[in-house]
Amino acid sequence: MSFDDTDREPDQTFSLNRDLTGELEYATKISRFSNVYHLSIHISKNFGADTTKVLYIGLRGEWTELRRHEVTICNYEASANPADHRVHQVTPQTHFIS
Numbered sequence: 001m002s003f004d005d006t007d008r009e010p011d012q013t014f015s016l017n018r019d020l021t022g023e024l025e026y027a028t029k030i031s032r033f034s035n036v037y038h039l040s041i042h043i044s045k046n047f048g049a050d051t052t053k054v055l056y057i058g059l060r061g062e063w064t065e066l067r068r069h070e071v072t073i074c075n076y077e078a079s080a081n082p083a084d085h086r087v088h089q090v091t092p093q094t095h096f097i098s
Contacts, residue, residue: 005040006044010042011029011032011033012032012033014026018047022056025060033061037066041057
């Protein structure tokens, strides 16, 4: 993610409240985050300070092991083999215009 990506529509936006005890939880749209492999968080504003300091971001949910399905059947051609491809021969036509 770069700063150019922050102009895109986010999956969810939160209005943060001051949380001095670290007890606030924010409800997420479960359907938007059901299969997340990468999460980017952009904090665009703070409470009026010159700098933003984040001490903790906790994520809660169910962890599932990543299952990678390897390629089962795959054919790669560095260059096409003409014997593998049907070629339609077209008889050239000559047109004379007088």
